[in-house]
Amino acid sequence: MLWAWESPEDLTTLDPTKTGVAFLSRELLIGRTVQVRPRRQPLRLATNTWLMAVVRIETAPDFLPTTDTIAETASDIAALAQQPGVRAIQVDFDATTSQRNFYAAVLKRLRTQLPSGIPLSITALVGWCGDDSWLRRLPIDEAVPMFFRMGGPAAIRAIRPKDASLAREPLCSGSVGIATDETWPAIHNHQRVYVFLPGSWTQQDLAHVNALGYHGLRGDSLR
């Protein structure tokens, strides 16, 4: 799966039989209320591209987890399933420890609002994927451990290769998040690979992705 973030993206040359697209559809800024910032950049796709709509959540300094913000957040995310061709939803939220209860409540409510047949994925900090993970209680289909941006330049050199065994939680073991500008952990045949590229995907990048031998890049093996 390619992450298509907030840049104009032309993914029409991506092979849709091998690779799906997880595109940033909107951002939510949660304070005392929920502000929505929709996608402002065009996204061009090959026909029959398997699509996952991603919502990024940020919290404002006046973040207040109330029943209203939980309900509003869940319904704002659920609305993503309405977009043409969307087959799954992913939530990207680097929740702090104190925000986990809020996040869990949102996901539980969201799960009831999504149509059956729409899988629910979240991104995960690698540290969430250890033993006795808090993720285990969540009504999600996968958690994608992000093996990138885990520290500054010193950290890149300190961890080589990246340690895939950090992701011991079963919800995390079926997928892996990598970035094109960092080292990768070992990737296994059964894993769904999400690839992040800073900036817009170029035709050269897409040709390279098309040539990669990974299995499971297409999203419909999510369920």
Next chain:
Amino acid sequence: MNRRLWLPALGAILFAIPASSCGPDFPFAVFVLPHGPGGNYLAYAQGNLGILQPGYRTRSLVIAFNYITHHPLAPVQQQQAVAVDHQFLDSWQANEAAKQSAPPSGFHTWISTRATVGPIDGYMPNADLEVNRSTTGDSYEDFTNCLDNAFATAAHNLSALSRSYGPHDLSVIEWTRGQDAVFSNCGDGKPRQFFGPGQPPPPPLPPHLPALLPASTPLWLQQDRAYQIAAARFYALDFNAAITGFRAIAVDQASPWSVVSRYLIARSLIRQSTVADTHRSDANGTPAERAAAKSGFLSTLTQAQKELLAMRANPRMDSMQNDIDNLLDYVDLRLQPDAQAVVLAQRLQNPETRNFGQSLIDLTWLRTNQSDPEKPAPPHGPEDDAAGMIAWIDDINNLDQTPTSFDGHHLPHTDADVAQATADILRHWQTTHSTVWLVAALMSAHPADAATPDLIRAAAAVPPSDPAYVTVTYHRLRLLPRDSATRDQLLAVLPTIKQHENTSTLNQFIALDSASAPSLDAWLATTGRIPASESSFMDQGEDVIPASTTDVCGTKITPGTTKLFDADAANAFNRDMPLRLLAASAESSALPENLRYQVAQAALVRAILLDQPSVARSMTPLLVHCRPAWAPLLAAYNDSTTANDRKLNGLLALMRFASTEPSVRYGEERRNAFATYDEYRQNWWCTTVPQPYGTVDDIPQYNSYRKPPQTPLAKPLFLTTVDTSEAATEVAALERIPSASQYFATQALSWWKLHPTDPHTPDLLGEANRVLRNSCRTELPYDSKTNKETGDPKDPNLTTNLAHALFDALHKDYPQSTWTKQYKSWE
């Protein structure tokens, strides 16, 4: 009655402010800002240029060009420049926070003004009124359909009507009913909570038009109604019908909306080209559909251009000349980008230009390299263009090889780009001998270039009052030989630099000081530098993320005031200095306290690994003063009487604390300070000696077609050949030592085989097991092409096999050990 013309304004061309990427995004220190001056941007906009960088953005290089060519910005232009910089850089959160302290928006003013009329037909709009809409077709893009000043103007007009007729006058109520209908088209019409499980989504609502009114209606209301209907069609994306409506009003010279309706014909055409899938060049569809849409896009914009030029020539439209010119700029950017670039450059050099900020945005849009098919290729300034600005900015940016990717691989320009730009710059300089091209030539020059002596002479003639002085002086000193004469000149300017220049500029001069320091102490005084920024985006470098941390010894690290090691210092400590100089550095008061402890720890660890007990002994007081927990461990090591004892006690000392590492860090100190485990396994070490910063290991599975940058940093001048030779020998020995987990495990197992009855052996095995479980792992290499691991799974150095061996040794020979009881599984 004074009503403002309600006008859906175009607003600035909005750029997508980069959203946060996915990923944890830990902060890291940036010592030299690569893309903009950062800090006090107003000072920069007032001509305090510091040291210009090749990677500076268009908007900053425009300012520099202006000042260096003696076209200073007017005060109002300086403010606009600051506002534009903030618009690009400020986060969404910061913008939202600023809104809370700003005056009420047009939207909120409309909601509150509308409330004075009360519900109409049971409807009262509230803050949930949607203003965004999706572009048509299979689209994943939204846009702001109803801009804030449309609401502001509607609120103004309703207030004026209410004052004239009263809020409950039937005509006012009818006007308001119509306006509600207009704004109901702002959104797609899809309710936010759209359906429950198992239910299909509702279809999008059809356009909601204000009702036609009978002929008996007051004329003013009839005229307003005609306008409301056309506007509703505009917001409902029915542009052809909107244009028809606006044309009819435009020819009705009795209507107060006649002039603005004429203008709105062009607006409708332009809006159609940006949001309607049949007219956009970047819509989805088959290739034939996209080609047709691109053709529609160009012809629509051309039509808009014709309309606008006709309006410009029409005296009746004089009151809207500004708006017409703004729209013409928008269209010309897309239809004739090269010509428009020159127009913008000329405007940007003119201190009378009122829309300086918008011109900065427009020029940036032209030059930004995005994969947007609507966007024409960046223009190249003609050789003889009056401004010369475009050519200068192009050439300077083409020198930029600051990595834009996290691993340092992705370079914005190739070596060929740099060579071409350098040749172009030199030609301009030799033709004009102007200061502005001297600046560019100096930025691209190397000490051994044939033209360098000439450039240095010219640079020396630039007076301190010149806005280019700091850039020119820095490069002159950089290009001069690293000798005492150059150093004297550097030391003469440093006080002024320290007093007047920002941190990014100062750090570059300090690096020159560092490179020419004649002694260890003089060099040490330059190694700690305050970062210009703490960032989570290497390619932004301007975000500041406050993080309060402590160093290994508990010294508080405060962003913005605590000194850290830049790459040159870290490289020198880690790779260029022998252990004895490392130890001398740790004992020197020339280093700030937090950095002394880093160096002391690195020296201690290396001393134990390289079996240099005298150095370890000399570092002991520093480490024990830092953390008393070291005391018993280092006492045991220092009191060892045999080589075996020293070996044993050395291993135990090194394994005790997870923060122990044999090198100093470039930039941020260890996140978890002393002894605490890092959840990402950044404990002990993965490699004993980091590769030199400024070169990056290749990532073969993906980036083999991207060349890693090679910018080796100069070794400190005071190091002798004896020093560097000694360092090379030590580094070679250290590099033969593997990761901490592998090293300690293999050492512990060797010790166990030789000394199975030593009472310390179970501790050694147990501690090694603890390190193994919390530090870097050694796995089989992975081949991305075959999707398989390669190598021998029985390799005894693999972490999994070492874990087995440690577990077996403990359980077989030491069943009563507390370590055995603690580790019930081998991994």
